[in-house]
Amino acid sequence: MRLSATGVELILDLAAGYPVVLHWGQPLGDLAVADLRAATTPAAPGADLDDPVDPGMLRETARGYTGRPALRGHRGTHAFSPLFAVEDVAVDRAGATVRMADAAAGLALSLTLTLTEHGVLLIDQALTNAGDDVYSLDELSTCLPVPDRATETLDFSGRWLLERQPQRLPFAPGLRLREGREGRSGHDHTIVQCALTADATTERGEVWALGVLWSGGIRHLAERDVRGRGALGAGELLEAGEAQLAPGETYAAPTVAAFYSGAGLDGISAASHAWLRARPGRPASARPLTLNVWEAVYFDHDLATLTALADRAATVGVERFVLDDGWFGARRDDTSGLGDWVVSADAWPTGLAPLVEHVHGLGMQFGLWFEGEMVSPDSDLYRAHPDWILQVPGRVPPPARFQQVLDLVNPDAYAHVLGQVSALISEHGIDYLKWDHNRFLTDAGHAGTPAPRRQTQAIYRLFDELKRRHPGLEIESCASGGGRVDLGMVFHADRFWTSDQNDPLERQQIQRWTSLVIPPEMLGSHIGPTTSHTTGRTHGVGLRAATALFGHAGLEWNLLEATEDELAAITRFAALYREQRDLLHSGRVVRVEHPDPSAVVHGVVAADASRALFAYVQLATSSGITPAAMRLPGLTPDARYRVRVRDVVTGEVIQKRGPGWMGGDDVSGIALSGAALAQVGLRPPILRPEQAMLVEAVRI
Numbered sequence: 001m002r003l004s005a006t007g008v009e010l011i012l013d014l015a016a017g018y019p020v021v022l023h024w025g026q027p028l029g030d031l032a033v034a035d036l037r038a039a040t041t042p043a044a045p046g047a048d049l050d051d052p053v054d055p056g057m058l059r060e061t062a063r064g065y066t067g068r069p070a071l072r073g074h075r076g077t078h079a080f081s082p083l084f085a086v087e088d089v090a091v092d093r094a095g096a097t098v099r100m101a102d103a104a105a106g107l108a109l110s111l112t113l114t115l116t117e118h119g120v121l122l123i124d125q126a127l128t129n130a131g132d133d134v135y136s137l138d139e140l141s142t143c144l145p146v147p148d149r150a151t152e153t154l155d156f157s158g159r160w161l162l163e164r165q166p167q168r169l170p171f172a173p174g175l176r177l178r179e180g181r182e183g184r185s186g187h188d189h190t191i192v193q194c195a196l197t198a199d200a201t202t203e204r205g206e207v208w209a210l211g212v213l214w215s216g217g218i219r220h221l222a223e224r225d226v227r228g229r230g231a232l233g234a235g236e237l238l239e240a241g242e243a244q245l246a247p248g249e250t251y252a253a254p255t256v257a258a259f260y261s262g263a264g265l266d267g268i269s270a271a272s273h274a275w276l277r278a279r280p281g282r283p284a285s286a287r288p289l290t291l292n293v294w295e296a297v298y299f300d301h302d303l304a305t306l307t308a309l310a311d312r313a314a315t316v317g318v319e320r321f322v323l324d325d326g327w328f329g330a331r332r333d334d335t336s337g338l339g340d341w342v343v344s345a346d347a348w349p350t351g352l353a354p355l356v357e358h359v360h361g362l363g364m365q366f367g368l369w370f371e372g373e374m375v376s377p378d379s380d381l382y383r384a385h386p387d388w389i390l391q392v393p394g395r396v397p398p399p400a401r402f403q404q405v406l407d408l409v410n411p412d413a414y415a416h417v418l419g420q421v422s423a424l425i426s427e428h429g430i431d432y433l434k435w436d437h438n439r440f441l442t443d444a445g446h447a448g449t450p451a452p453r454r455q456t457q458a459i460y461r462l463f464d465e466l467k468r469r470h471p472g473l474e475i476e477s478c479a480s481g482g483g484r485v486d487l488g489m490v491f492h493a494d495r496f497w498t499s500d501q502n503d504p505l506e507r508q509q510i511q512r513w514t515s516l517v518i519p520p521e522m523l524g525s526h527i528g529p530t531t532s533h534t535t536g537r538t539h540g541v542g543l544r545a546a547t548a549l550f551g552h553a554g555l556e557w558n559l560l561e562a563t564e565d566e567l568a569a570i571t572r573f574a575a576l577y578r579e580q581r582d583l584l585h586s587g588r589v590v591r592v593e594h595p596d597p598s599a600v601v602h603g604v605v606a607a608d609a610s611r612a613l614f615a616y617v618q619l620a621t622s623s624g625i626t627p628a629a630m631r632l633p634g635l636t637p638d639a640r641y642r643v644r645v646r647d648v649v650t651g652e653v654i655q656k657r658g659p660g661w662m663g664g665d666d667v668s669g670i671a672l673s674g675a676a677l678a679q680v681g682l683r684p685p686i687l688r689p690e691q692a693m694l695v696e697a698v699r700i
């Protein structure tokens with residue numbers, strides 16, 4: 001069976017009675033599958049099986065495979081080594097469903113492969129217990145082999161304030177396992193596990209990647225087995241005893257997305273962004289410039305100040321005003337109040353209505369912060385229902401940020417949160433929720449049984465229900481910054497808070513890599529305070545603006561303290577964002593391989609290549625006294641483009657004379673072909689460290 005779309009082909013061979021992937025990569029053209037099978041069947045070495053077989057997608061031990069099987073489980077002392085045989089295959093336009101069974105083990109497995117028009121392969125597996133006693137499922141991963149020339153791996157690590165840091169390693173023999181056990185995807189979540197050819201860069205080479213459409217415990221793996229074959233795997237990480245399938249019961253694994261690119265890492269982004277831009281429920285409206293008040297006022301809520309801040313925000317061009325933590329219950333700091341989603345009479349003696357009405361009156365949307373999956377021990381909710389937390393009976397989990405996790409599997413706790421949040425949305429006409437999740441799950445039990453999976457399903461259900469009740473409502477997924485940015489939440493939330501790190505130097509890398517599969521318009525990206533609250537470094541507004549521009553842009557800064565010059569710069573930035581956001585939120589993300597590590601170059605090219613906006617960001621002093629040329633790849637090679645600097649974020653530069661193409665003002669006198677821009681590029685001006693320049697190319 002062959003599935004092909006948009007430069008991707010999967011060839012699945014069922015001739016042996018089980019699913020074997022003969023090829024995952026570029027379309028192979030005219031061939032007979034039998035010949036491909038012959039070409040890929042290895043010799044029989046000594047000290048191995050007498051008849052070598054491909055382990056297939058399920059990698060069953062029963063076939064003589066000694067690497068990690070895709071399915072692990074048991075019925076106590078038996079059914080520990082399944083062996084599936086295909087029973088039937090149903091093929092449709094975009095894919096196929098293969099039904100398999102192991103009668104002796106009492107298991108039935110359905111495997112559905114769907115290749116989207118964007119070239120993203122979606123894989124669904126569902127395991128049914130067809131036996132007459134309980135089957136304990138430990139793992140059901142999706143595994144795909146990668147070619148031998150995929151000799152390197154790439155995944156992403158992270159922590160609070162430093163999410164999505166790339167780790168590129170040799171694809172060495174053995175098992176590389178990335179497991180998230182936080183009950184949320186976590187700051188360390190890789191989003192995808194990649195395998196690459198050694199020559200692969202952002203711009204060229206081959207990349208294979210797997211990611212899971214899930215926001216709870218997740219496992220990614222890259223394994224090179226003893227026979228030298230490499231494979232990627234991904235799936236949900238189940239807690240011990242979490243999936244006890246009763247007779248007739250089915251476990252539906254979260255969908256796994258498989259990406260292939262013959263055009264480097266940016267090709268993975270192009271496929272993923274196109275796929276996610278077509279997702280159901282994607283907001284159709286332009287992404288509003290947002291002001292979040294967290295780093296402006298923290299818990300210091302005061303109607304007069306926030307009203308003045310709203311006025312200032314509207315003046316500079318903000319379109320959405322978000323009131324963060326501190327407006328409810330006894331929440332005067334982070335030690336109390338979570339769970340009591342009622343407006344604090346102490347902080348808001350006249351209620352929220354005056355602020356909400358003021359914000360709406362200024363023509364801005366109003367957003368409100370919640371952390372509905374959590375409860376503070378110092379709260380009315382906890383005092384009334386101390387048993388409404390995820391826990392092992394008789395034990396309270398260690399507190400983190402002074403809070404516990406509310407058990408949303410408990411219908412009463414779920415109804416409490418849904419009811420209070422929904423009532424506030426209705427009462428105030430709230431347009432937007434920023435939904436936080438500031439602690440990981442430990443001892444995540446419901447009524448004595450493991451519950452991380454059901455807790456994740458509950459938050460999806462809650463978000464979906466809030467959106468159903470309040471059409472047009474948008475939700476931002478935040479978890480101490482980027483602790484819940486994943487391919488599952490993209491289908492339930494509309495924006496991610498990418499990181500609590502607002503220092504633009506750190507942000508450049510965090511955004512560059514978080515957008516590998518998540519489209520930039522979903523990545524909240526704010527101009528923070530002049531002196532960063534997280535690093536203590538001071539940056540001009542130019543670099544901060546140039547960084548925020550390339551996501552769903554916003555501000556998180558007390559504008560009441562900004563100077564006239566800064567306010568003017570922000571106003572220009574807001575206008576530029578409004579002008580460019582159609583391009584930035586629909587085009588192809590380009591991460592340029594720049595030769596000098598002192599600078600980062602990236603951009604977005606319109607889908608029809610009619611225009612592009614690139615950023616040159618000088619992180620440190622350039623190694624050459626004249627900085628290396630900035631290339632602008634991705635445009636139509638034989639079309640001509642006029643290039644010009646958008647001076648909005650260019651600070652004062654130290655040079656006797658600017659580079660030839662800049663011609664003394666911000667409008668370039670030159671036009672170059674897309675090929676010349678990609679290969680020769682443009683000589684940057686001599687920027688100081690921490691300055692940035694935006695260059696626009698428009699087809700003529």
Ligand code: DGJ
Binds near residue numbers: 294436438480499
């Ligand atoms: C963590 C978030 O990442 C911040 O943006 C802010 O909302 C705080 N929580 C509020 O407590």
